Amino acid sequence: MKNLLEISEKIFEKDKRFISRAISIVESDENNSIELLKLIHKKTGKAYRIGITGPPGAGKSTLTNQLTKHLIKQNKSVGIIAVDPTSPFTGGALLGDRVRMNEIGTNPNVFIRSMATRGSLGGLSKKTIDASDVLDAAGFDYIIFETVGVGQSELDIVNTADTTIVVLVPESGDSIQAMKAGLMEIADFFVLNKSDRPGSDSALMALRTILMLKDHNVDDWLPNIIKAVASENIGINEILSEIEKHKNYLIEKNLLQKKRANQLKIRIKEIVESFLRKDFWHEENIIELNKYLSNFNERIYSPYDIAEKLIHNFKTKLKE
Amino acid sequence: MKNLLEISEKIFEKDKRFISRAISIVESDENNSIELLKLIHKKTGKAYRIGITGPPGAGKSTLTNQLTKHLIKQNKSVGIIAVDPTSPFTGGALLGDRVRMNEIGTNPNVFIRSMATRGSLGGLSKKTIDASDVLDAAGFDYIIFETVGVGQSELDIVNTADTTIVVLVPESGDSIQAMKAGLMEIADFFVLNKSDRPGSDSALMALRTILMLKDHNVDDWLPNIIKAVASENIGINEILSEIEKHKNYLIEKNLLQKKRANQLKIRIKEIVESFLRKDFWHEENIIELNKYLSNFNERIYSPYDIAEKLIHNFKTKLKE
Incomplete structure (x- = not known):
């Protein structure tokens, strides 16, 4: 292996091959991972992190792809971390998606990486955050975490984002399921995807009703609901401006720093505890x-x- | 508060009022909880623990009630811990179930307790295990954990059982969802509830197909699928004999001790880590x-x- 200093220099040059190698180190080589993350730390903190989650089949990958295409046109670079739950039986990816690699993965301003849960969920959110630091140090403007919103660990992942989008489809009970899974609490806004399907208006109403149940103060950010048909590129501009709007809100209210400091605190606590565990x-x-x-x-x-x-x-x- | 020694004596007498008080201590008063659990430890280890899990609406409560009614007739006593996910918005129980209290809760050989997740899932499985120790020390023959199989924490809970039952209903995609949620791996057997509904046979076939994908050795326990209509008391005897069969299998193969030792190891590690965290x-x-x-x-x-x-x-x- 090239030494870690060389790898870190290549990361700063946005060399995809070395970014990929660095993420493999993060995934599987704990000692080198820690050293590498220390080396690249000085270059982190600039990327804006977007979490995209929702039930299986909601169209998260398609949405991520469309958002990415729009962002590239604006001369932005995008790093994508797709958290990929693997089947407990076969070990194979249920949500494998090779198509997107051809569509956007070859663009020099786009980097896509799947990270698999491989049975144990523990530790995945830690590795995802570490991997996003690699992308951050490489200078990507946006980092998108894309993950199925089914478990605590997935929630932990999107909780590290600056803006979290929950994607739902107009299916009966979808919003109820989302509420039970804790998705309502984490959404900065909702995308009602596949909104050309029948039942779209009543799904929108149901979602609004649930959102109205939530206590809030006058000054609070209120999660919007944006209708989209990601596969037909409908609603993508609206989603991008909603991200921008939320970002500006966070900055104006001085909440971005606060949010990140909170996330950082949680992260450091988890690192401390994993070190203590290993010691013990x-x-x-x-x-x-x-x-x-x-x-x-x-x-x-x-x-x-x-x-x-x-x-x-x-x-x-x-x-x- | 009565002193802990007195409370422990009352637990050994199966005094429901004090069992209930003890579980409240376990839920909310960490220091007293640890002392109490140490005091009752010598009387634990005799109960047989059954985990019942599955998606919302599968009929877990009804099944638990029917199993309990049958067990009482066999002069057995049953302690039930129902893990009750609360709505993140209202804090109220989504799955509240007062009916059962009237049906079986007043029987001196039955104790029912709901434990709520209240937002944070962390620590719930620890408290559930602690609470089951109280029921164990009180001399209940069976302890049933009843929980919605949606998150890691719920899986942790049923993982503490000797026999785990996954309840499904004949709905399209139910078995696929169960597989994704990790339920396939933890089931010692399946109950296909509401099996008088249309689609029951094809659901059975789908489940069998998924189960056949799993690697296994000649000597392994193979999860059976039992059809039931819990609300009409159909299939309950078959479920009870399957529990008995699994229990005997574990004992004959010397696996019950091994399984419990493993669970104990995990439990001690978690306690150590929570102590270290507090120290740190x-x-x-x-x-x-x-x-x-x-x-x-x-x-x-x-x-x-x-x-x-x-x-x-x-x-x-x-x-x-």
Whole structure:
């Protein structure tokens, strides 16, 4: 492997091959990943991050592609991270999408990367954020996270965005499902995609009704609903101006900095905790834990007693 | 509050009022909760834990009620923990179910408790397991966890069961959704509820096809599919014997101990990590973190640098 300093220089030059390599490091090589992220840190913080989420089949990929095409025309560059839930059975991608690579992926101002959940969801949002730092350091103007809104981890991912778009389609119960999945709370605005379908107006009404239930203050940002037919390029300009509008709102109200500081806090806490976990579960403590487990049926020590004893050992060792 | 020792004695007597109070402590009073769980630990480990999950509207509550009625007739006692996702908007329960309280809740051998997610999903599975320890120590023969299978946290809950039942209904795409949500992997068997509806046979076929995709060894437990109409008491005996069959399989293959040891390991690790987190984020470290955050725009220290510095401080303090 080229050394990390060289890789970081190539990232700054927006060299796609090295961006891709860097994201692979982020995905699979923890130690080098941390060093690389430290090296590129100074160049981050400029990109605007957009999260696009919603139920399967809502047309998120198509929408991402259309937004990207419009942004390229405005001479902007776009990095896309598509979080791709894989089937627990086959390991293959359910939402694989090669078409888009041909459509926009070859443009020098566009970089597309799929990141798969591969069974365990834990840690994915961390890796996604790390990967977006690579794109940020490479100088992409916009970073789009595209993810199915089904689990906590997916919500964590879009929570790292500056503007989050929830895409729904006019299907019965879609907005109810979205509400249950926690999507209502995270949307900065909604896109009602495939709005040429029957039932579009009643879906719009249902969504408005649900939104009206939400408490809000006079000054709060109120999530808009934008009708679109992404596959026919209808509504894309409106979506782009809504992003712009939301961005300006955040800046004017001094909320962008605040939002990012909050996200950063969460991120640092997660890093600290992953470091602590790694520190803690070294061989000796695992042996100790297994000893307690093998005697557990005597019911002398509860899980809480065992945890306290392990922590006591850990601290004692540190003091030595 | 009565002292914890008294409460624990009342739990051992299966006093519902005190069981209820104990679960409230588990939900909201961390320090007392840990002490109480240590006190009752010696009486735990006897209950058999059943997880019931599936999409909203699959009839999980009805099924739980019917299973409970049958078990009572066999002179068994049943503790039910219903995990109740609350609406992010109103805070009210979406799946509230008072009917069951009248039907079975008044029986001295049945205890029912709803636990709500209240926005944040984190920590819920921990509290659910703690609450089930209370029911276990109270001597309930069976503990049923009933939860909507939509998120990682819900999966975590049913993962603590000895036998997990996934309830589906004959609706198009239900089994596909279940697969995406990770439900296929956790099912020890399936109940196709409302199987008197049209489309039942093709849903059964679809489910069988998906199950056949899964790799398995000769000796593995193969998840069965049981047709039922819970509201009309059809299929309940078959479900109970399938639970019995799975339980016997686990015991014969020496897997029940192994499964529980594994769950215990995960539980202890989570407790250790929550203790470490609490230890770490004391006032001094939060002030330190905020200092880094307020200078973050200078882009000198990356999130990884900051995490390392905070951990270094933490360890240095321990050594003093």
